[in-house]
Amino acid sequence: MSWVPANLANLCPSNSTLSSCQPPTFMFLTLVASLFGHPEVSYPNKNIEEEYDFIIVGAGSAGCVVANRISEVKQWKILLLESGIEEPEVAEIPAFVSTLSGSNIDWLYRTQPDNHSCRSRLGRSCAMLRGKVMGGSSTINYMMYVRGNRRDYDEWAEEGNRGWSYEEVLPYFLKSENNRDPQIVEDNPLYHNQHGYQSVQRFPYVNINSEILLNAWQELGYDLVDINANNQLGVMNLQTTSANGRRQSTNNAFLRPIRRKRRNLTVKTEAYVTKLLVNYNTNHVIGVEYTSANNRIKLNTVFAKKEVILSAGSVNSPKILMLSGIGPREELEKYGIQVISNLSVGRNVQDHVGMYGLVTAINFTSTSQNISIIEDISTYEKTHRGPLSAIGTTTVATFLQTMFQHEHGVPDIQILSLASSQRDFLNNPELFFDTVVEPLSYYDAISISPLLLSPKSRGFILLNESDPLWAPPLIYPKYFSNSNDLDVLVEGVEIVLKLFDTESFKKNDFTLINKTLSPCRQFKFGERDYWKCVMMEYTATLFHLVGTCKMGPKSDPEAVVNERLKVCGVDHLRIVDSSIMPKIVRGNTNAATIMIAEKASDMIKEEWLSDGI
Structure with missing residues (x-):
């Protein structure tokens, strides 16, 4: 049994032979033998x-x-x-996308703990959503x-x-x-x-908050564009892989x-x-x-x-x-x-990494008040229309250049606006970043997240020593291991903050919740070092x-x-x-x-x- 990895050898008594191991141990070890390429072991x-x-x-x-x-x-x-x-049929309903993470159709992978990222996330790691x-x-x-x-x-x-x-x-x-x-x-x-x-199509339902975001970005000089055509720089209510209000x-x-x-x-x-x-x-x-x-x-x-x-x-x-x-x-x-x-x-692991922490309270246009979910479900079942046929403001995306990107027409930051909850953020910000609004149609806050499009950091994936075959592989994305990535993202944050000076935000009472997050309280809210701290504590990823x-x-x-x-x-x-x-x-x-x-x-x-x- 010298070929059996040390952590598996104890499945059989030390004085026994491979063939004398009783099921299921024997069967498991023969599977391992096959895995490690030992043709002398038969396959029952x-x-x-x-x-x-x-x-x-x-x-x-x-x-x-x-x-x-x-x-x-x-x-x-x-x-x-x-x-x-x-x-499953539920996966076709756009607004229910937030319920799929952590379900039986998710591999449930997480990144490994790291000093540069995900430090205040659950288990000091970030989820890595993958479809199973x-x-x-x-x-x-x-x-x-x-x-x-x-x-x-x-x-x-x-x-x-x-x-x-x-x-x-x-x-x-x-x-x-x-x-x-x-x-x-x-x-x-x-x-x-x-x-x-x-099928590629915009969702049939566009709520008022998406319109406010689109208007605010245009006030800042970002044109409405088709980001899949000749010019990617600008803002768009994105098309999606959907057909008539259903995921495709x-x-x-x-x-x-x-x-x-x-x-x-x-x-x-x-x-x-x-x-x-x-x-x-x-x-x-x-x-x-x-x-x-x-x-x-x-x-x-x-x-x-x-x-x-x-x-x-x-x-x-x-x-x-x-x-x-x-x-x-x-x-x-x-x-x-x-x-x-x-x-x-x-x-060569790469991902689109960013940060949570720019949480915007919305009051006049909150969709979490007077929820009519029963009526909305009925409408969706009959027509595939209504709030459940969309994912809130998440399809509003802006592609922009920071001072670090000098090549014409090439963005280095993407901005997304995710449906959120004011109460969750104010009551327990440490858990807020690992929870999502379910379904995405009903929310009273927007988390505006800048994401890095061309990260310099590189990570790696290893087999899991505890059980190479069945245990999840070890994912080390090494977010922010290259400090230049932090500098680019800070520029993205400072561009986002300009939204709060637009007429669109002001007249609709879109306000930044300037609550200092406790792991970063040694820095003044809004300083560059504060944002860098938030990035490393409350890292965001698009699972790309x-x-x-x-x-x-x-x-x-x-x-x-x-x-x-x-x-x-x-x-x-x-x-x-x-x-x-x-x-x-x-x-x-x-x-x-x-x-x-x-x-x-x-x-x-x-x-x-x-x-x-």
């Missing part, structure tokens, strides 16, 4: 299934798109494996459709990733888009499409229309992938092992004749790679995992974790995949999700992830088809 209860041409791991923002596009090839047989359950459900994070996110900036993709190409410039990726944004707002399409026809699978996840958009019609596509939910199967002589991935939710002991083995496509997301894709022997040598050797390819898996399987040329020592998204040093394995982003895009990441999947699908077809579809 292994279920060997038939072959597929392609196996897609993860039915999230990217996986659903790939499953749709490559199943267009009728002669290909495809298996899509998802750890979570089917998408058909549609993945597109089923639990706030639905904002933002592509990022032209320079994001040009920078990817300039770093040696051929084919990823803005002009080369724009057709893939258009390919997926079904834009349901005719005026936006008419105003910018070169940047929008109405014939894709993914990638599961809803790309899979539901074809899932029962294409006989060559098999979808399995509650299928937890434990390992990639590799031919160690050729470094060729030949399949995957997975267990079902109701039977962790039974191993199911399935083989891929062409490729395994890993679309498990920026946390789980690196975890699966490392468990399979693909990752940093020093990390894998700690667990006795056989190293197949020594790559910087789990490094990316970059953990970085795309890069051969000359890049941090590259995990090449420009074709193939894993370096391993054959027949491709990664298609947000983890491949070499640098985070300047905006919400879901639209960019869908684009990546559209482009990757064409790459797959180009490589495996000689005569087209």
